[in-house]
Amino acid sequence: xxxxxxxxxxxxxxxxxxxxxxxxxxxxxxxxxxxxxxxxxxxxxxxxxxxxxxxxxxxxxxxxxxxxxxxxxxxxxxxxxxxxxxxxxxxxxxxxxxxxxxxxxxxxxxxxxxxxxxxxxxxxxxxxxxxxxxxxxxxxxxxxxxxxxxxxxxxxxxxxxxxxxxxxxxxxxxxxxxxxxxxxxxxxxxxxxxxxxxxxxxxxxxxxxxxxxxxxxxxxxxxxxxxxxxxxxxxxxxxxxxxxxxxxxxxxxxxxxxxxxxxxxxxxxxxxxxxxxxxxxxxxxxxxxxxxxxxxxxxxxxxxxxxxxxxxxxxxxxxxxxxxxxxxxxxxxxxxxxxxxxxxxxxxxxxxxxxxxxxxxxxxxxxxxxxxxxxxxxxxxxxxxxxxxxxxxxxxxxxxxxxxxxxxxxxxxxxxxxxxxxxxxxxxxxxxxxxxxxxxxxxxxxxxxxxxxxxxxxxxxxxxxxxxxxxxxxxxxxxxxxxxxxxxxxxxxxxxxxxxxxxxxxxxxxxxxxxxxxxxxxxxxxxxxxxxxxxxxxxxxxxxxxxxxxxxxxxxxxxxxxxx
Amino acid sequence: xxxxxxxxxxxxxxxxxxxxxxxxxxxxxxxxxxxxxxxxxxxxxxxxxxxxxxxxxxxxxxxxxxxxxxxxxxxxxxxxxxxxxxxxxxxxxxxxxxxxxxxxxxxxxxxxxxxxxxxxxxxxxxxxxxxxxxxxxxxxxxxxxxxxxxxxxxxxxxxxxxxxxxxxxxxxxxxxxxxxxxxxxxx
Numbered sequence: 001x002x003x004x005x006x007x008x009x010x011x012x013x014x015x016x017x018x019x020x021x022x023x024x025x026x027x028x029x030x031x032x033x034x035x036x037x038x039x040x041x042x043x044x045x046x047x048x049x050x051x052x053x054x055x056x057x058x059x060x061x062x063x064x065x066x067x068x069x070x071x072x073x074x075x076x077x078x079x080x081x082x083x084x085x086x087x088x089x090x091x092x093x094x095x096x097x098x099x100x101x102x103x104x105x106x107x108x109x110x111x112x113x114x115x116x117x118x119x120x121x122x123x124x125x126x127x128x129x130x131x132x133x134x135x136x137x138x139x140x141x142x143x144x145x146x147x148x149x150x151x152x153x154x155x156x157x158x159x160x161x162x163x164x165x166x167x168x169x170x171x172x173x174x175x176x177x178x179x180x181x182x183x184x185x186x187x188x189x190x191x192x193x194x195x196x197x198x199x200x201x202x203x204x205x206x207x208x209x210x211x212x213x214x215x216x217x218x219x220x221x222x223x224x225x226x227x228x229x230x231x232x233x234x235x236x237x238x239x240x241x242x243x244x245x246x247x248x249x250x251x252x253x254x255x256x257x258x259x260x261x262x263x264x265x266x267x268x269x270x271x272x273x274x275x276x277x278x279x280x281x282x283x284x285x286x287x288x289x290x291x292x293x294x295x296x297x298x299x300x301x302x303x304x305x306x307x308x309x310x311x312x313x314x315x316x317x318x319x320x321x322x323x324x325x326x327x328x329x330x331x332x333x334x335x336x337x338x339x340x341x342x343x344x345x346x347x348x349x350x351x352x353x354x355x356x357x358x359x360x361x362x363x364x365x366x367x368x369x370x371x372x373x374x375x376x377x378x379x380x381x382x383x384x385x386x387x388x389x390x391x392x393x394x395x396x397x398x399x400x401x402x403x404x405x406x407x408x409x410x411x412x413x414x415x416x417x418x419x420x421x422x423x424x425x426x427x428x429x430x431x432x433x434x435x436x437x438x439x440x441x442x443x444x445x446x447x448x449x450x451x452x453x454x455x456x457x458x459x460x461x462x463x464x465x466x467x468x469x470x471x472x473x474x475x476x477x478x479x480x481x482x483x484x485x486x487x488x489x490x491x492x493x494x495x496x497x498x499x500x501x502x503x504x505x506x507x508x509x510x511x512x513x514x515x516x517x518x519x520x521x522x523x524x525x526x527x528x529x530x531x532x533x534x535x536x537x538x539x540x541x542x543x544x545x546x547x548x549x550x551x552x553x554x555x556x557x558x559x560x561x562x563x564x
Numbered sequence: 565x566x567x568x569x570x571x572x573x574x575x576x577x578x579x580x581x582x583x584x585x586x587x588x589x590x591x592x593x594x595x596x597x598x599x600x601x602x603x604x605x606x607x608x609x610x611x612x613x614x615x616x617x618x619x620x621x622x623x624x625x626x627x628x629x630x631x632x633x634x635x636x637x638x639x640x641x642x643x644x645x646x647x648x649x650x651x652x653x654x655x656x657x658x659x660x661x662x663x664x665x666x667x668x669x670x671x672x673x674x675x676x677x678x679x680x681x682x683x684x685x686x687x688x689x690x691x692x693x694x695x696x697x698x699x700x701x702x703x704x705x706x707x708x709x710x711x712x713x714x715x716x717x718x719x720x721x722x723x724x725x726x727x728x729x730x731x732x733x734x735x736x737x738x739x740x741x742x743x744x745x746x747x748x749x750x751x
Contacts, residue, residue, distance in 0.1 A: 002730070004727060008728040049575065053570065053571045053575050053578065054570050069571070069572070072572035073571075073572045073576065075572075076576045077576050077579075080576055080580070125642075125644055125645070126643050126644035127644075134588050135580055135584040138583060138584050138587070139583050139584040142579065143583070171571050174575065178583065183587060190591045191591065191594060191598070194591070194595040194603050195602065196602070197602045197606050197619075197620055199602070200591055200595040200596070201592065201596070203604065206604075206607060206618070207615065208607070208608075208615040208616055208617045209614060209615070210616065211616055211617070211739055211743060212623070212624075212625060212627075212630070214623075214624070216621075216623060216640075216642060217643055218605055218607070218615075218617070218618050218642060219642055220604070222591070222592055224591060224595065225588040225591040225592070226588070228591075229583075240645060240686075241644045242645045242646065242685060242687070246645055246688065247620040247621060247622075247686060247688055248605070248618075251606075251620050252726060252729070253728050254728060257728050257729075310652045312652060312653055312657065312658045313657070313661050315661070315662055317662070317665040317669040318662075318665045318675055318678065318681060319675040319678055323652060323678070324678045324682040325648065325650060325652070325682040326647050326648065326649070326682075326684070326685050328684050328686060328691075329634065329684070329692055329730070329732050330691050330730070330732050331729060332730040335728075335730075354647040354685045356647075356651060357647070357649065357650055357652065357657075358652075360653075450649060451650065451651040452654065452655070453653060455652075455653060455654065475649070476647065477651075558651070558652075561653065562652060562653045
């Protein structure tokens with residue numbers, strides 16, 4: 001570790017933690033329709049959207065109406081994207097004359113961007129037109145993040161409100177999240193990125209004659225605008241195939257800092273938004289402490305494991321040191337590891353180094369971050385609603401231990417709520433273990449792995465974990481673009497997205513309907529170090545332990561066999 | 565169900581208009597005015613105005629008279645970019661690294677820096693750490709018949725030391741400066 005490594009870590013934590021209380025309050029004000037400094041500019045656009053769409057903003061939804069609206073919107077958006085990807089060959093803004101995607105790939109891509117996963121079984125600069133990138137992918141990057149934020153505030157309202165069926169209006173929540181919550185920040189980040197060297201143009205790819213006289217095609221495009229939202233919206237789908245490792249997508253150490261901080265900027269702030277909803281910021285601090293603890297445990301582990309020289313390259317002619325295969329010089333080890341940990345903790349899935357070439361235990365940290373269900377900050381909205389599910393499970397377990405009806409912020413957890421909670425605990429195991437096991441046991445699909453030994457198994461495990469967790473990063477040597485994996489991973493992404501959203505909305509409806517019992521001296525406090533530790537253990541035991549055997553077969557076996 | 569149809573379809577269209585068209589157009593407009601160099605790909609031109617590459621995209625260099633960038637798994641292909649994705653224990657990685665090390669090794673300079681033996685994540689890494697430049701400097705100086713100290717001055721000019729990342733040298737920028745200083749015949 002050098003001085004610039006410490007400065008990078010310091011700047012990263014300052015950028016994500018310092019604005020969070022202010023930004024969290026801003027999101028609360030925005031989602032509750034209160035006036036903010038952006039209102040004079042954006043309120044007319046917001047009203048115009050409601051008028052054109054026939055939405056009555058004052059009319060709230062119950063949980064079923066909210067769910068139907070969300071599903072209708074996602075279905076319509078996914079269908080439009082699917083059509084754009086299939087037909088891009090005959091659509092405008094296609095300077096390289098790229099053909100449409102094959103149907104299973106187009107379906108996989110549409111599901112991937114609709115579910116905020118951004119799993120990419122294709123390479124952007126070689127297969128997508130400017131139109132597909134903008135009108136197709138950028139739009140879903142915005143609205144899938146806005147959908148996550150909408151579901152979160154519906155759950156917050158369910159916890160905060162009493163004896164009501166109303167959870168808010170999905171159309172309004174979606175519109176506000178997009179216009180106020182995402183657009184302004186994206187505009188700022190996009191311009192910062194262009195300043196650092198990210199292209200933003202509609203010109204054709206440039207043709208160059210290299211210094212030694214060879215021909216070189218330089219891919220261009222409206223990249224900065226898309227990269228800004230793919231970072232801030234925890235989407236992660238790169239404009240270029242190698243994602244934020246591409247020097248056009250992430251040109252300098254500074255752009256690396258801006259991009260990696262953008263991944264969890266909003267998820268950290270939303271923890272405070274929750275505190276404003278329940279009028280108790282102590283709850284936010286307890287949850288934030290747990291998230292930070294998990295982040296730091298994973299981060300410190302990965303920083304240490306990735307400093308270890310690869311024993312397989314032990315050779316007197318080769319300089320010993322932290323491995324550089326699959327890393328970029330301008331980021332170095334710390335810049336790459338910080339990104340790896342952040343992107344997997346936060347369901348972003350963009351990469352600035354190739355995870356396939358990481359040391360085995362570093363790759364394992366990335367997998368564990370995803371396997372616990374993307375709750376360590378997690379996706380925009382999705383991370384915190386996933387974390388709140390663990391909070392409720394921890395409260396339920398505490399209730400069992402002290403022999404009282406479990407209560408969270410005055411709301412009693414009863415049979416129906418616990419059934420819904422348990423249903424969400426099954427999502428990750430079904431997507432990773434069941435679908436992954438099917439893929440691993442069929443000879444055709446299993447042949448997609450490109451590395452021998454336990455690492456090959458890790459590649460497949462990573463793919464299904466990433467899909468189900470709606471992360472989108474990959475051990476990218478895995479040959480995912482086959483009809484089988486396109487469809488199976490699309491299924492995993494759908495299970496991973498709606499397997500949470502539907503129970504969360506049902507839970508929100510059920511909690512909203514309850515009256516709130518006054519909290520007394522006998523209530524189990526859900527703030528403070530005791531609860532934070534209980535929450536941490538719940539996440540590691542209920543979320544992580546399920547996957548230990550698969551990790552033993554993959555990264556742990558690889559680590560031991562390489563003799564680290 | 566039809567009650568959901570109109571808002572769903574209209575909002576998909578409206579959001580497409582706002583986030584898919586107006587937003588990228590606004591960013592493009594401002595970027596082209598404020599940062600035209602970067603927004604158009606940081607293109608590098610020669611005296612005749614011919615585009616010779618982008619300062620951010622590596623080019624393959626061969627021969628003793630040039631600084632070589634990091635190896636590229638995709639042979640410096642730009643469409644599409646790519647990485648080796650070799651796991652740390654993949655025998656292909658160790659074989660490639662040992663073979664390249666045997667070629668590059670100079671007893672007087674010690675072991676070969678890893679940056680010269682490992683492929684980057686993008687295959688287009690335009691930079692090298694200063695140590696990897698220093699390892700090539702005697703070879704380039706000899707081939708161009710330039711004193712090493714003169715060459716070192718060029719390297720220092722092309723070295724970037726950001727506060728939040730490692731020091732790097734832009735290989736294309738360095739090679740272009742090198743060509744101006746002491747042209748290789750035939751280029």
